[in-house]
Amino acid sequence: MAEQKGKILVIGGGISGMTTALEAAEVGYDVILVEKNPTLGGRVSRFYQYFPKLCPPLCGLEINLRRLKPNPYIHTLTSSEVESISGEAGKYTVTIKTNPTYVNEKCVACDKCTEVCPSEIPNEHNYGMDTNKAIYLPHKMAHPARYVIAREACPPSCSKCVDACEYDAIDLQMQVKTTEVEVASVVYATGWKPYDASKIDNLGFGKVPNVINNVMMERLAHGQGPTAGQILRPSDQKKVERFISTRIMYINHTS
Ligand SMILES: Cc1cc2nc3c(=O)[nH]c(=O)nc-3n(C[C@H](O)[C@H](O)[C@H](O)COP(=O)(O)OP(=O)(O)OC[C@H]3O[C@@H](n4cnc5c(N)ncnc54)[C@H](O)[C@@H]3O)c2cc1C
Incomplete structure (x- = not known):
C-alpha cells in the first residue's frame, strides 16, 4: 500500500509531527519531516513535567528520537520551511528552503566554540530569561545535536569559533539551500505558540x-x-x- 501511495510530507517536527512521521514510516511510507527550528521536539521539549505521567517530557521525546534516528524511511530537514506547494492530491511538488546554521554535520558538540565566542543573545529555549552565546546548542537534548550560529549577533569579521573548532565544523559561508520534492500527501503539524x-x-x-x-x-x-x-x-x-x-x-x- 505504501508503495502505491507515495511519499508523505510532514510539516512541523514537534511531538505531533514526529509521531505522524514515525507511524507512517514504520508501516513503510517514505516521509520527509520539515522543521523550521534547528532541532526537533517543539514546545514539549521545553516542559518540566508532562501530564498524565508527570515525567520529564524529554523522556518521551527520547523514545521518539530513538525510533526516528535509525529509521531509513524518514528524511528530516531542520532549519527548513516549505516555500511553495503546487499540484494536486496524490502528486504535489514542494519547494523547501533550508536556512544556514553555519555549523555542519562534523560538529561533535564539544563546546569549544562557545568558550571563545564574545557575543550573547537571549536564550530562546528559555523564553529569553537567560542568555546563550551567539554559537550555541539549542538545548541539551537537541536533535540534531549540532550547534547553530545566530549570525546577526556576530561581531564584524569575528571568526574565533572557526579557529577554536578542531573538527572543521563551522562554515561561515554556508548558504540557503533549496530542495524540490514530489509527495503524495501533506500533513500540517505546525502546533501552537x-x-x-x-x-x-x-x-x-x-x-x-x-x-x-x-x-x-x-x-x-x-x-x-x-x-x-x-x-x-x-x-x-x-x-x-x-x-x-x-x-x-x-x-x-x-x-
Ligand atoms: C503550559 C502548557 C502545559 C502543557 N502541558 C501538557 C501536559 O502536561 N501534557 C500534555 O499532554 N500536553 C500538555 N500541553 C499541550 C502540549 O504542549 C501540546 O499538546 C503539544 O505541544 C502539541 O505538539 P505539536 O507537535 O502539535 O505542536 P508544537 O509543540 O507547537 O510543535 C510544532 C512544531 O512545528 C514547527 N513549525 C511551526 N511552523 C512551522 C513551519 N511553517 N514549518 C516547519 N515547522 C514549523 C515548530 O517549530 C514546532 O517544532 C501543555 C500546553 C501548555 C501551554
Missing part, C-alpha cells in the same frame, strides 16, 4: 517586574532551565514568597 500576554493590559506582563506566563514557569521549574529548577523572581533572582495565578492560555498556529 504562547499567547502574547502583554495584550492583556491588567496583567502587566512585560511591564511589571516578576509577571511571567505559564511557559516561562515551566522553564523556571525545569532543572535545565535558567535557574536550574529554582522558582526565583526574574527581576532580582530572589526566592518567591507569594504568588498570584491567573488563567492559562495558548493559541494554535492556525487559529
